[in-house]
Amino acid sequence: MNNLIRNAIQTPDGTILESTHRHDYKSYTDANGKNYMVDGGLDYVRRSANGDEIDLCIYDDAPHAIQASILKWGTYGINQDQPLKYVTIAEMDTAHIEAVLELNVNPTLKACMIEELQRRLVDDVAYEVKE
Helix, strand or coil: CCCEEEEEEECCCCCEEEECCCCCCEEEECCCCCEEEEECCCCCCEECCCCCCEECCEECCCCHHHHHHHCEEEECCCCCCCCCEEEEHHHCCHHHHHHHCCCCCCHHHHHHHHHHHHHHHHHHHHHHHHC
């Protein structure tokens, strides 16, 4: 079974509702007057069933580039003195990913981070060969 990496819907007026963690209940009254909701983060999918919303869920069988642009890591900065900020794996620098991999990381995040490092290594080698 594939792991959920994004739990979101789009309402008919274009509003995107995304639940990022367990019990992260988001609701919205669309321009059409209907109520829409999403809940569950990456633990479970719970949502409204009006029938006119667009499912924006993404699973870990999506291409790596999509996963790396969706999956996020919370950081307080290199010195741990900044406000919490969430960055995508694609935005993280190599040293940051390597440091995070020393921690106990969610297996889905870990697999994406390892893949990102491997791709960067291949890209760096290909770039060096061109020079």
